[in-house]
Amino acid sequence: MSQLRQSLAVLVLALVGLVGCEHEPRTVGDANPARVADAKEALRDLWVGHIFWVRNVVLDNATKNPAARDAAEKEVMANTKQIASTMTPFYGEAASEKLFSLLAINYGAVKEYSEATVAGSKHQQDAALAHLASNADDIAVFLSGVNPYLPKDTVRGLIAAHGAHHVLQINQYKEKNYAQVGATWPMMRQHVNVIADTLTTALVKQFPNKFS
DSSP: OOOHHHHHHHHHHIIIIOOOOOOOOSSGGSOOHHHHHHHHHHHHHHHHHHHHHHHHHHHHHHTTOOOHHHHHHHHHHHHHHHHHHTHHHHHHHHHHHHHHHHHHHHHHHHHHHHHHHHHHHHHHHHHHHHHHHHHHHHHHHHHHHHHHTTOOHHHHHHHHHHHHHHHHHHHHHHHOOHHHHHHHHHHHHHHHHHHHHHHHHHHHOOOOGGGG
């Protein structure tokens, strides 16, 4: 999985223009559909990797397996870095680091909720939910600020729903409702595909020359 994720990230960076291109198209219509489709697929795979490894963390929390949890968490953070790095060709290293920080906070709030659920602390669960909500706002402000094709309300809704899916999954593990866990997974996967597609579409609109 790690090797696949690394390869996908390299593919994304190549697709969006780190490999130079002399032609400078002016409109979205000039973007190469094949390159757009490849970039969309690569970003989808990175986001699916995200929910895969976070699911491992929350399952390992629920089953009290700290060694496995710590190993999965390393994968979560590596994957988060890969996702954030796809922004570098468009907005630079500082913006990539900012997105990494915001996504890391999002994961931290999910982990916080997982740990609070295992501990049976309603107070800590509520605090984690508040952190998820404020983080969704922060991500929305950041992404809408760098890309006019990412409306703040749209991004906020996508990230808030993403966090809610993690919360649902954690609760299902706590309740040992494994049949529902199985049903939740395809819903989570479909939603992160929407997130990835929304990001890719906005990037194509803002930087069509990167996809020529």
